[in-house]
Amino acid sequence: MKAKSLSQVQQFDFLTALPQAAIETILCLLPIEEAARTSILSREWRYKWTTIPKLNFCLGNVKRPIEMEEPRWWNHVSGLEYARRKKNLRCKLFCAIHQVLLLRQGPIHEFRLAMDADDTCFEIDQIILYLSRNHTLKKLTFFFHDFRTSAYGLPLSFFSLDHLTDLDLEHCAFNHKPIFNGFISLATLSLTNVKFSKETLLHLLSNCPSLKILRLMLFHTDFLSDEKPSTMELFKCLPVIEHLKTWSYIIPSLIQASVPEEPPTLLIHLKYVCIKAMCFVDGYGLPFLAVLTKCCPNLEKIKLKINSDWDGEIDDVVVEECAVKLKEYSDVRLEHLNELEIKYFTNLEPELEFVKFILARSPALKKVMLLTDMHDENEESEVLETLLSAPRAPLAEIVVKHY
Incomplete structure (x- = not known):
């Protein structure tokens, strides 16, 4: 013993x-x-x-009362009771946060808060004010996810966090007059369901001169007015961007706001593009990709995830217009592209034409990966045969398989 x-x-x-x-x-x-x-x-x-130096707070870690342990309890209570229980949980979380911050004896480098939040959560304003006085904060994540309520509005003190290098916001809102100086050191920015005006978004991006990684997951309804940024207006704000991730729900707004005479803006540093819920037959997705390939000559990888839930009709006119659009960009050259990956490939004509478009204009291409749910092996073989017979780089490997 x-x-x-x-x-x-x-x-x-x-x-x-x-x-x-x-x-x-x-x-x-x-x-x-x-x-x-x-x-x-x-x-x-x-x-x-x-x-x-890293603080991570999550509402899900707060001990819940017995009445909230029942699965899907919120379906059995009134809206008022739902709000009361949620408020009690939030009070417990904020109490814990304040106790931790009160006992702090060192710098805070990372701060993450995940919870249901709306525009009544003034306690978050106090947390942001505290963090704005801590000039060592590098990484900030606000993951707010209560879509029953209005988005939490960021206070002016948020823009004093000028030492940030990484910022991740979800279900927030800010529409202050664009007078802030931006985030000079910010290298990574993620915006998901963030509500703001076109003017505020462009001002924010324009004042992040070190921004290299951008994740822009917005719906057209996230803009607080009918005015949306055009594709080139967005690109002009991203002079040193290297990685770009977005989804198809914002693409129609960017294309509709564009005008034919807009001069192209080259994103010469952009190497990686990922687009989720991509749609080739809505009249917007393929034109956006065509413009992207024109503006990003140094792309190294394109990753697309096609919208597998698309249930709209395929308009023959739209398909024809897509083919015409690709011909307009016949002078595109992607000298550094070495990989194209498409998930949920369905072998629609615009999808196939885009792959052929990339094959013909990418002399350094090494791999094309098409992940599909096609149940007909003959159809898979036909797709592979069609692409193998198309003009392509001699070393380009083409793989068609089930995901």
């Missing part, structure tokens, strides 16, 4: 003797409530958790 106790003490002393940076790394891997419980280990450990 004595030997066992001695072994435990030695192990504990070993952990205590670790460098502070190593201890912080270990504590950062724990949920914040578990990290806080290490304070009971000993006098030396009482405040070690207060120096961890």
Whole structure:
């Protein structure tokens, strides 16, 4: 028994003797409530958790009352009762956050908050004000997801977070007059269902001169007016962008706002493009891709996920217009493109024509991956045979298979 106790003490002393940076790394891997419980280990450990530089708070980790443990409980209560229970949970979470911030003894490098939030959550304003005074914050994530209510509006103090390098916002809103100076150090930006005006969005992007990675997942209804940015207006705000991820729900707005005489804006640093829920037959998706290939001569990889839920009719006129659009861009050259991946490929004519378009204009292409749910093996073979007979780089491998 004595030997066992001695072994435990030695192990504990070993952990205590670790460098502070190593201890912080270990504590950062724990949920914040578990990290806080290490304070009971000993006098030396009482405040070690207060120096961890990464804080992650999630409403889902708050202990729920019994009445909220029932699956899909919200379907059995009134709207008023739903709001009351949610408010009680939020109060518990905010209380925990304030206690943690009150005991802070070190810089905060990363802060993440995931919860149901709306425009009544003034407590978040106070958190942002606190963080704006901590000039060491590098990464901020607000994941708000209560779509029953209006989006949480970011306060003016949010724009004082000028040391940020990574920013991820979901279901927020801001429409302040574009007078802020932007985020000079911001390299990665993710905007999902964020509501703002065209003017505010373009001003924000224009004032992020170091932005290299952009994830823009917006619906046309996320714009607070009928005025939407055009494709070129958006591209002009992204001079050093390297990775771009978006989805098809914003593409119609960008195309409809464009005018034929707009001069192209080259995104010479863009190497990777990913488009989710891509639609080749809505009259907007393929024209956007054509413009993209024209403006991004140094692309290295294109990844598309076709909208598998598309149930609209395929208009022959739209299909013909798509073919004409590709011919207009016959001078496109993608000298550095080495990979094209399309998931949920269905072998519609515009999809097939786009693949042939890429094959013919990408001399360095190494791989084309078409992931499909086609149940007819003969159809798969026909697609492969068609593409193998099309003009392409001699080393280009074409793979058609089930996902």
